[in-house]
Amino acid sequence: MFAGLAAAFYSHRVLNGIDGLLVLAGALLTHASVNAFNNYFDYRSGIDRRTKKTPFSGGVEILVEGKMSPPSAFMVALLSLVGAGLVSIYFLVRLFIVLLPIVIYGLFVIVLYTPVLAKVHGISEIVAGTGFGLMGLGTYVTQTGLIDGPGIAVFVPVTILVALLLFLNEFPDSEVDQAAGRRHLVILLGKKKAAWVYVAGLSATYISIVLAVLVDYSPVPVLISLATAPIAYKAGRIALKSYNHAPALVPAQGFNVIMILSTILLIAIGYAIAAFV
Numbered sequence: 001m002f003a004g005l006a007a008a009f010y011s012h013r014v015l016n017g018i019d020g021l022l023v024l025a026g027a028l029l030t031h032a033s034v035n036a037f038n039n040y041f042d043y044r045s046g047i048d049r050r051t052k053k054t055p056f057s058g059g060v061e062i063l064v065e066g067k068m069s070p071p072s073a074f075m076v077a078l079l080s081l082v083g084a085g086l087v088s089i090y091f092l093v094r095l096f097i098v099l100l101p102i103v104i105y106g107l108f109v110i111v112l113y114t115p116v117l118a119k120v121h122g123i124s125e126i127v128a129g130t131g132f133g134l135m136g137l138g139t140y141v142t143q144t145g146l147i148d149g150p151g152i153a154v155f156v157p158v159t160i161l162v163a164l165l166l167f168l169n170e171f172p173d174s175e176v177d178q179a180a181g182r183r184h185l186v187i188l189l190g191k192k193k194a195a196w197v198y199v200a201g202l203s204a205t206y207i208s209i210v211l212a213v214l215v216d217y218s219p220v221p222v223l224i225s226l227a228t229a230p231i232a233y234k235a236g237r238i239a240l241k242s243y244n245h246a247p248a249l250v251p252a253q254g255f256n257v258i259m260i261l262s263t264i265l266l267i268a269i270g271y272a273i274a275a276f277v
Contacts, residue, residue: 001027003154003264004139006271010219011150013275014143019091023139026087029080030135034110036077039063041114043070050176052246056253057169081110091142098147102138106131121183125170129163136264149217150271156208157225157267161260164201167194168239168256172246195243199236205263206232221277222270231259 001024009015042048043063051058062068088103109117109131118124133155140151170177170186171194178187186194209225212218235255242248 001135001139003158003268003271004136004151005143006268006275007150007154007218008140008143010271010275011148012144012146016143019142020139022087022090023142026084027135027139029084029087030106030110033077033080033084034113034131036073036080037110038114040070040073040077043073045180047173047176047180050179051173052176054172054246054250054253056250056257057172081107084110095141095145098141098145099138102134102141105134106138118182118184122185122188124182124184125163125167128166129159129161132162133159149212149215153209153212153217153222154267156212157205158264160201160205160208161263164198164205165256165260167201168198168235168249168253171195171239171243171249191243195239198239202232202236202259209267218267219270219274221273222267224270224273225263225266227266228259228263231255231262235259 001020005015005020039048039060039062042059048059048061048064053059053061063070063073085107088099088106092099092103109127113124113127113131117127136158137147137151137155140154141147144151167185170184171191174184174186174191177184185197189197206226206229209218209222213220213223232255235252238249238252238255242252
């Protein structure tokens with residue numbers, strides 16, 4: 001969201017604080033809803049009882065440990081979705097044509113991700129990545145009313161990075177996921193090939209950032225986000241070496257989270273710097 005707001009201010013000199021706060025509320029409710037639905041359906045399938053927990057993967061145990069009942073989790077998911085829907089309606093009244101495809105896609109992903117989409121061959125990472133990429137682009141649209149170059153320049157790296165977040169965290173859970181009927185890329189490719197795909201995704205992130213600057217979608221200061229490349233290198237190196245050993249992969253998962261959050265933050269800071277230079 002910060003990246004979308006910063007890109008909107010840089011490219012069109014618009015920054016509506018009330019709309020920004022409403023989008024933040026909608027984004028939080030959206031994220032809460034999809035996570036709560038995921039926890040509910042994972043509990044029903046038994047995945048959360050069988051996964052090996054790491055600080056970054058394996059799901060949560062709030063339902064398994066009886067700290068919340070499954071119906072309560074489902075109600076949290078549903079109420080969060082309703083709240084996000086109300087925020088969406090507010091913006092659709094003003095920006096119906098531009099936002100409608102994003103809203104429909106978001107609703108589709110939130111409700112169907114765990115019970116349906118995660119079981120479709122090789123699309124779960126793409127779905128998760130584009131879902132968050134559209135949060136950034138949607139934030140940009142609520143400020144500008146447009147889908148143009150700077151908005152796309154936020155959407156692409158955020159999509160790749162969030163897909164990589166899920167992708168690497170699937171390695172420790174792949175056997176349990178496969179038994180539960182999931183068909184994500186780690187299962188389809190095997191861990192060794194998937195590790196190379198992860199490295200390729202890291203490279204694609206930085207290439208997309210550079211290309212956006214070269215075609216003048218992003219300003220030169222956005223290149224400060226390339227400063228996270230050494231962290232990405234560490235994560236990729238560990239993944240290639242320890243793809244089949246979950247405990248040894250944990251540092252890579254940690255570097256992955258740091259790299260993803262830092263890269264998106266630096267993209268936003270780059271846009272903000274350019275707006276005032």
